[in-house]
Amino acid sequence: MGVKRWVVEVSEVDRAQLEAWLRSQSIAHALATRARIVLGSAEGESIRALAERLKVTQRTVCLWRRRYASRGLDGLRNRPRTGRPRRITSIQEQAVVSATLRKPKTATHWSGRRLAKEVGLSAATVHRIWQKYGLQPHRVDTFKFSQDPEFDSKLADIVGLYLDPPERALVLCVDEKSQIQALNRTQPVLPMWPGLPARMTHDYTRHGTTSLFAALEVASGKVHGRCFPRHTHVEFLAFLKSLARRYPKRELHLICDNYGTHKHPAVKEWLATHPRIHLHFTPSSASWLNLVERWFAVITGQAIRRGSFDSVRRLEAAIMNWLSHWNDNAQPFRWTKSAADIKRSIRNAALIYETQH
Numbered sequence: 001m002g003v004k005r006w007v008v009e010v011s012e013v014d015r016a017q018l019e020a021w022l023r024s025q026s027i028a029h030a031l032a033t034r035a036r037i038v039l040g041s042a043e044g045e046s047i048r049a050l051a052e053r054l055k056v057t058q059r060t061v062c063l064w065r066r067r068y069a070s071r072g073l074d075g076l077r078n079r080p081r082t083g084r085p086r087r088i089t090s091i092q093e094q095a096v097v098s099a100t101l102r103k104p105k106t107a108t109h110w111s112g113r114r115l116a117k118e119v120g121l122s123a124a125t126v127h128r129i130w131q132k133y134g135l136q137p138h139r140v141d142t143f144k145f146s147q148d149p150e151f152d153s154k155l156a157d158i159v160g161l162y163l164d165p166p167e168r169a170l171v172l173c174v175d176e177k178s179q180i181q182a183l184n185r186t187q188p189v190l191p192m193w194p195g196l197p198a199r200m201t202h203d204y205t206r207h208g209t210t211s212l213f214a215a216l217e218v219a220s221g222k223v224h225g226r227c228f229p230r231h232t233h234v235e236f237l238a239f240l241k242s243l244a245r246r247y248p249k250r251e252l253h254l255i256c257d258n259y260g261t262h263k264h265p266a267v268k269e270w271l272a273t274h275p276r277i278h279l280h281f282t283p284s285s286a287s288w289l290n291l292v293e294r295w296f297a298v299i300t301g302q303a304i305r306r307g308s309f310d311s312v313r314r315l316e317a318a319i320m321n322w323l324s325h326w327n328d329n330a331q332p333f334r335w336t337k338s339a340a341d342i343k344r345s346i347r348n349a350a351l352i353y354e355t356q357h
Helices: 010-022 029-041 047-054 057-074 090-101 110-119 123-133 151-163 234-244 265-272 292-304 312-328 339-356
Strands: 171-183 204-217 223-228 249-258 276-283
Touching: 010 057, 029 047, 029 057, 029 312, 047 057, 090 123, 110 123, 151 249, 151 276, 151 339, 171 292, 171 312, 171 339, 204 234, 204 292, 204 312, 204 339, 223 292, 223 312, 234 249, 234 265, 234 276, 249 339
Parallel strands: 171 249, 249 276
Antiparallel strands: 171 204, 204 223
């Protein structure tokens, strides 16, 4: 006696749609399985055979055969679910947001637990609301608006050098990282281990300082650097002379900050005899305009901050070794914002500051 099989009837339109689903690269795995169940049933394949081939239970095969028979293709799609009823009202959410934006009476900022106790919710709920609205009371950023009366003209000058440098001229970002300390940890650094970070003692012995003078080529990203024991106008003048030797017969545009040594009479006198070298000064309180500051952050993080040096000579050797490797694989920092974009961002930030004060 043969086994009676229930054949699911599939129209040509539905068959074409089911086969299109299976050809799709982005279809959900569950929907593809349901399409195969219906197509297999239309071919007369048994429930048991379908379940074994598709590696699902016979109950699953029966479920989706019935769903298709009663509702067609719509029966194969997931039904929208209402989800768990909302337990936190909009009023409670806004109360958390409003309280977060106000300074607590006895602290500088809110913690999740302290605010949860204040508003009568759980700490986990407070953290979810903070994440939803992008609130981070534990963080603080620093800022300062430049008061330089020539800010606009200096900004346009420097950004112009980045975005549209003079032809047949070299633009260099020049600055010094002064008073770099040769710190030697009192005990050897413990190396990183699975599950444990590298560890070093909190105390150290000082072995003197050095000052790194650096000139970053805006076009190539390469850096010319020299270490000096001090950072007076004498050392800056010596560094300028080294740049003149390194780039002979080239017109040089040097971007510098407003440090007094850069404007010393001796420096001005030397520049007057070398008209191919031009100094461009960043506005006061706007050292972020100098790209070499970004390079200083890189060398500090990779070669200085976590180092241990028992002498200034070893510190300087580590700096110059890292600089040499940097130049072998140098990549330029790309300046992208125009002067107009920067001034617009500053105006927006100033507007927020004035609104809250």
